[in-house]
Amino acid sequence: MTRTRFPRPPAHRSPARFAALSTALFTASIAALLAMAPPPAQAQSAPSPLASFTRTLNAAISGYNREHLNGVSPEACAAACLADARKSWCVSFDYYKASQQCDLSDKRAADVGGLKTDYAGNPYDHYALIPGPGVPNPIVGPYGRRHVLVIGIDGLRGDALFCAGCATTPALSQLAAVGAFHGNVLAGGSQSTYSGPGWGTLFTGYWADQHGVTGNDASLPLRKPHVFDRIKLAYPTATIAVVGDWANITGNLKPVGADFVVANAAKNSQQATDAVKGWLSWTNPPTAIFYYLHNVDIHAASYDPYNAYYQSKIAGEDAQIQQVLDALAARPTYAQEEWLIVVVSDHGGTGSGHGGQSAGERDAALVMTNRYRNPTKPAYCQGDLTGTPLPQTGALTPHVLDFLGLVNDTAGSKHPACGSH
Incomplete structure (x- = not known):
């Protein structure tokens, strides 16, 4: 094989001088490339918190503030x-x-009948948090993601439903x-038929001597x-939501890990309904929702199932529930989901009150379907379960746990006709 012979460098190009020249050329080339390159990208700043809000100029829902801040910018408020x-x-x-002030609120415009836009001088702008898609429910059964919607009707007697002459x-x-x-459903007995003990028993599956809420004191x-x-x-990634106007429901009786808590105005069921409809509009609504309705607990006239005033309050709350059911069934993915809807009450009533142990005061209601x-x-x-006695400890918590496949180690037991599927 013939080898190609490369000419020897001239004597004046010594190896040291050649290396120095090569280094100089390399350095010059890199410098030229750097000169041609675009300037380094600036570090991206974090998005403004205002990006999470929609702004309505010259409007407010004043009167529903929960916390007031002074000397702040809109960004700081957000x-x-x-x-x-x-x-x-x-x-x-x-x-x-x-004046660079803001009022933070737990209400949306839809919760309070809309924005007020006629303030003299237009001093306010309203910022509404853009609802997120929610967190996907981690509980999946054979018939889709399993959710629980608990509807609490304060003061509803069980014998005031589905009877001739009762409310429509x-x-x-x-x-x-x-x-x-x-x-x-048997409320009272070992505890009073006040609301605090009743809701405490429904929420825990224990009587008041064990769950500790023996009265309506919100500090218990x-x-x-x-x-x-x-x-x-x-x-842990399940989300839970609570709405109610009674301070105990959103206070000492609420879940410790509640993700969403809305306190609506007193006896304003439409605000509570709007909150639930808002949650149901999310792509991923809360895993469990408690929706509290207060108007049936009249403390006036009579809790008699045939009393016209009592009936009107039951019918009014039923109309609110229908709005929520329509919103639920309108979900695009509803057919691929499984919702256990449980309607419960904390006590009944007699005359114009409750708290004692009469049959009417101890008579609570339960309606349930998936x-x-x-x-x-x-x-x-399925069906009328009234023939089998059911204490209040068994009305809510054992059924929710069973439906979601969780162990029930409470003092209550589910109705024997109901069960996992």
């Missing part, structure tokens, strides 16, 4: 609303432009027709876990 300490409740704020309740009647009904903490907290313990406008789902529970 950041405060989104902060961990407030994210469970803050959904909007009004900004007072002239198309929404509750539809639920009972495709599910189950118990007309005499639950000493047993709330059923929604049991869900959180088993499924098949509302979803008839392909096997029934979790």
